[in-house]
Amino acid sequence: MATYSKKSYNVSSYKDFRPTYPSKFFEKVLRYHDNDDDAKPSSYASIEGFNGTRELHLDLGCGTGQVTFPLSPFFKTTLGTDPSQSMIDQCKSSPEYKVDDDGLRFSIASAEDLSVIPGLKPSSVDLITAAECVHWFDPPKFVEQVAKYLKPQTGSLAYWLYVEPIFCDPKLDAIYQKYVYQDDRYMGLLWDEGKSEFRKWLKQSVDILENSKEFYDVQVVKFDQLSLIENEGVESRDLAVKNGKLSNGCELLVIEKHLSLDDYILYMSTYSALNKWYTKHPEISKGRNEDMMVLMRKDLEEAGWKNNDVKHIVWDSLYVLARKV
Numbered sequence: 359m360a361t362y363s364k365k366s367y368n369v370s371s372y373k374d375f376r377p378t379y380p381s382k383f384f385e386k387v388l389r390y391h392d393n394d395d396d397a398k399p400s401s402y403a404s405i406e407g408f409n410g411t412r413e414l415h416l417d418l419g420c421g422t423g424q425v426t427f428p429l430s431p432f433f434k435t436t437l438g439t440d441p442s443q444s445m446i447d448q449c450k451s452s453p454e455y456k457v458d459d460d461g462l463r464f465s466i467a468s469a470e471d472l473s474v475i476p477g478l479k480p481s482s483v484d485l486i487t488a489a490e491c492v493h494w495f496d497p498p499k500f501v502e503q504v505a506k507y508l509k510p511q512t513g514s515l516a517y518w519l520y521v522e523p524i525f526c527d528p529k530l531d532a533i534y535q536k537y538v539y540q541d542d543r544y545m546g547l548l549w550d551e552g553k554s555e556f557r558k559w560l561k562q563s564v565d566i567l568e569n570s571k572e573f574y575d576v577q578v579v580k581f582d583q584l585s586l587i588e589n590e591g592v593e594s595r596d597l598a599v600k601n602g603k604l605s606n607g608c609e610l611l612v613i614e615k616h617l618s619l620d621d622y623i624l625y626m627s628t629y630s631a632l633n634k635w636y637t638k639h640p641e642i643s644k645g646r647n648e649d650m651m652v653l654m655r656k657d658l659e660e661a662g663w664k665n666n667d668v669k670h671i672v673w674d675s676l677y678v679l680a681r682k683v
């Protein structure tokens with residue numbers, strides 16, 4: 359069971375402190391779906407006429423609704439689904455949700471079995487989204503379910519992930535790496551399978567889509583800031599963040615936040631591995647000297663981060679778009 363489904367996981371801090379997605383990126387996904395994208399691939403001529411319609415949108419692993427709510431105005435009906443009861447409860451208690459609104463519904467379901475979603479029929483969904491969650495799914499089953507439920511020819515899939523928050527400050531980036539991955543006393547060994555399978559999963563799911571006869575026009579776009587800096591310099595990275603595009607015109611998923619040290623620590627508190635760390639160390643009270651978040655905060659302060667300073671943080675990201683044959 360993913361940590362997000364456990365009672366000890368604080369769903370409301372997930373809602374408050376996780377990053378949201380830029381409207382520019384939602385526009386990109388909708389343009390792709392509508393088949394009305396300026397950044398047309400060379401194979402575009404072959405898909406002319408297959409314009410996606412906007413009847414039904416299905417958001418998998420919806421969490422607290424980071425994609426479900428902003429995309430729902432663009433579709434006649436949006437269904438948000440997640441295996442975690444507490445995530446679904448949080449969505450239903452959101453001010454954006456109205457019980458009698460038939461255009462926005464939530465239900466409990468895993469991406470590997472969509473047949474449990476009330477009233478959902480095969481070949482009926484216009485757009486399936488899955489944000490920051492596909493690494494929890496079983497890739498073949500997920501791809502098989504998406505192919506089954508998307509509308510033939512006009513249905514599309516969009517999934518995306520954000521990976522590490524990057525400061526572009528070597529000292530602060532190193533402290534993040536220490537507490538999150540490198541030092542086994544902290545989160546290093548405590549990542550759920552979902553996270554540790556992350557890279558393998560990305561390769562496997564993209565391979566399945568690219569080799570599948572069920573999908574075409576598969577687009578995979580990565581924003582790897584440290585590689586970009588290494589290859590083209592920090593100015594190229596800063597321009598990419600500012601314009602939301604690489605120098606070759608390729609549109610990026612740019613997720614950024616300006617955070618004080620307090621807010622950064624609150625964001626870190628949403629990491630599933632941190633939840634596991636507290637469970638593993640019942641003897642350590644939150645906020646005491648041995649608490650790893652207190653230690654991390656001390657390191658960040660010693661590296662020069664004063665609480666009133668606001669730091670610009672940009673996440674590495676990846677998105678994948680595909681159309682159903």
Ligand SMILES: C[S@@+](CC[C@H](N)C(=O)[O-])C[C@H]1O[C@@H](n2cnc3c(N)ncnc32)[C@H](O)[C@@H]1O
Pocket residue numbers: 360362363376418419420421422423424425439440441442445467468469470488489490491494495496
């Ligand atoms: C990091 S949250 C992402 C939530 C939201 N989509 C976002 O963009 O912030 C991951 C979500 O995936 C859900 N999840 C875990 N395993 C899943 C599965 N097999 N099928 C569907 N969702 C799953 C979790 O319950 C959790 O709500």
